[in-house]
Amino acid sequence: MESNSKSTMPCAACKHLRRRCTEDCLFLPYFPAAEPEKFMAVHRVFGASNISKMLQDVPVTDRGDAAASLVYEATARLQQPVYGCVALIASLQKRVFQLQSELDEVSATTMRLRTQLSSALSFIVSSPQSPPLACAAEEGSSHEHNKQLQQCQYGYSYPQMKDYYTEL
Amino acid sequence: MESNSKSTMPCAACKHLRRRCTEDCLFLPYFPAAEPEKFMAVHRVFGASNISKMLQDVPVTDRGDAAASLVYEATARLQQPVYGCVALIASLQKRVFQLQSELDEVSATTMRLRTQLSSALSFIVSSPQSPPLACAAEEGSSHEHNKQLQQCQYGYSYPQMKDYYTEL
Structure with a gap:
């Protein structure tokens, strides 16, 4: 039933x-x-x-x-x-425009920072006295720090870079 | 008429x-x-x-x-x-989500790069032999380069920083 x-x-x-x-x-x-x-x-x-x-x-x-x-x-x-619901469409279109602008701006900053970091690391590595590397070898924490920087930027770490540097 | x-x-x-x-x-x-x-x-x-x-x-x-x-x-x-028009709303909502995710990712990368650049510049400046600064003083292009890096990161340039360094 x-x-x-x-x-x-x-x-x-x-x-x-x-x-x-x-x-x-x-x-x-x-x-x-x-x-x-x-x-x-x-x-x-x-x-x-x-x-x-x-x-x-x-x-x-x-x-x-x-x-x-x-x-x-x-x-x-x-x-x-x-x-x-056209109000929501207008609001979402505005949000997309804002986010795209923010993203473009932050992406440009990231590009600039990458270039600057690359230059800073090249400067450290290419110094004729190679003091940063020597320095890093003497100081445990600085060595680790330098290694991390190289790993992050170049995808390989200090020992590999040192070998390359020595070969030149 | x-x-x-x-x-x-x-x-x-x-x-x-x-x-x-x-x-x-x-x-x-x-x-x-x-x-x-x-x-x-x-x-x-x-x-x-x-x-x-x-x-x-x-x-x-x-x-x-x-x-x-x-x-x-x-x-x-x-x-x-x-x-x-609900199709457009769904599409825009998806785009907002994607852009927000991309923005979060790029912002995190920017933060990481800032920290790394700051560390690299500190390393250059704080070296006991101050070789990067000496080096920069000897080499015109490297000097200009180093100055630009410092200016960008700290808002002041080499001579000011050198003075500060000498005072220590």
Whole structure:
């Protein structure tokens, strides 16, 4: 009895439009009775007839997504009567522009810092007295530090660089 | 005669709905006869009655924006029947997420490079034999290079730093 009563429960659309809901009702899968606000929103913004046409115009497999996007648009329009979900589009486009600008700026800074670090390390390594390397060999922490710097910048560490330096 | 004929030219809505267009027609300012596709789009997606209600629900000063956003939504829905302009929202949200991730990554790299550059310059300056500074004094290009590095990192250049170094 219970399952039978569930299957004959009218969908939110049929309940709102006060008509008999059948098993092949177009709205039934997408506008369940438990969520009447969804149909109310699309009905107020698009109208039941347009919703029906728009759902019928897309393949059955896409109707769930179509109904969801229509509910989304309708809800946004009721919340923001002037701009609807276009307000969110404008806001997101602005955010994308800001982030792209920030990213370009930080990327340029990164490039500049890489060049400067490369120059600083080249300066340390290419000194005729090679004091930084000698110094680093004498001081444990400085040696480790220098090694880390080289590893990070060039992808290889002090001993390899020292070999290369000695070969010259 | 010409100006009179212009004022009585029906708007796109009235022309489409085959009704007489009056001077106080609600659609006239927003759906000119020269752009019939705009009214066609909103009529197909929202229906003339809903458009009329939605325009009346907002202040007169906002109706131009409301009509434009409705045209935008309707056009998007006709182009993408499943997702409408929600497709653009999803795409923009994805782009914002990607850009934010990239920005976080590049910012972290910048922080790391700053620390490394600072360490490299400290290493050059604090060497007991002060070879980089001596070296820089001997070699014009290296001197200029070292000066630039110091200027960029610390905001002051070699002579000031040398003075500070000598005072220690």
